[in-house]
Amino acid sequence: MQFTSHTSIGDGVAERAFILGEIPGVLWLPESTSAPVPLILLGHPGGLGRMRARLVERAKRSVREGYAAATLELPGSGDRPRSAHVEQARADLRHALAAGEGVTEDLVNRLVLPLVDAAVPEWRALLDALLSLPEIRGPVGYAGGIIAIGTRLALVEPRLAAAVLFAGSYVPQATFEEARQVNIPLLVLLQWDDDGNDRQMALTLFDAFGSQNKTLHANMGGHTGVPHFEGEAGQHFFDRHLR
């Protein structure tokens, strides 16, 4: 992990851009801390540049409450090389949606599973790097989309102690099977009137998670309209499980 910049972005928050191997990412930390802080990984749908304003808002909230926050570009997004297979699946998805056709299970698999398979080892490598910094300690939380990535990470990464998962993306059948084996505390966010999302599928996925301690928060406001107060609710959730 190589840090490429170090800037103050106000409100007592330091932002450090980095490259992990060839993957760009960002770490946010309190400008002054006396002891190592717990870490929240910020999931997103891909495209750090496009997502920057929302990620900074989320990171600032966590850093204000005494956490570090970090994120990593997803495979095939931003400046990272595209995969021909995933690009084909994305083209097929656009075609299916434009034609008003249903999105088949095969298409969801081609779209999401290669991304999960590629991204999860990268986020685990990010954890290796971040937890070796003197400023950061475990346990670790994960917050955000893509829910298939968060589910896989919750299943395979023992350093992950709790997760806030955004149920707003296509869910491969394999993710339901993995969800049954997940047992860390979960807060699942659902946008109730998200036209592009299958509400019943999200409820079924929430039901499938094996965790004894799981909570669903459903709100109005469409796919990108998650209310601001859910940021606070997520922070209270992490306070209960990472402190």
Added chain:
Amino acid sequence: MQFTSHTSIGDGVAERAFILGEIPGVLWLPESTSAPVPLILLGHPGGLGRMRARLVERAKRSVREGYAAATLELPGSGDRPRSAHVEQARADLRHALAAGEGVTEDLVNRLVLPLVDAAVPEWRALLDALLSLPEIRGPVGYAGGIIAIGTRLALVEPRLAAAVLFAGSYVPQATFEEARQVNIPLLVLLQWDDDGNDRQMALTLFDAFGSQNKTLHANMGGHTGVPHFEGEAGQHFFDRHLR
């Protein structure tokens, strides 16, 4: 409204028992306040004696945050006279459950609607009495069950500004129709694995509410296992809408 006792129950909370007409109730207030405080009505399934410990816990949390809290015995519960028709419906319910039979719409109507019709005017009279006290001001919140009572109150009582509704009871068809006309901010609590409750009916009722600002919180833990942190979440919800 006649106050019958006035005691300190610790943590800076004063408890005043009262009789409204012939209906017993309890008011909780901060022991020292400089200005009138907003009010939260505490709903419950009936039986103030039986529910006392949980009601006191909920009241203390609200009073600590600078609210008054109040509750009223339900018609036909505690020491209040029974209605022959509702008692017959309760007997029919016990019989149906013991026999493993379904609970018919007719039975739900006979069980719940007379209670709603009788209770809602009483809670409105309670509001008249409480809002005339110098210690209390509007707006007012309602928190708890029975969801058919909370829904009717949200529809007909303009002083009610926000409600936390517990979706854990039988819902008459009329309540779905009333829910469509409700437009105040709502937080609906659902116990996901409540064997005695119809989860799909609760989700359908949440969907039916006309409020633009509505949130569903679903948790594990059975009918009586609402997690302690939902008390805090409810308080944050009221802070957003009653302050």
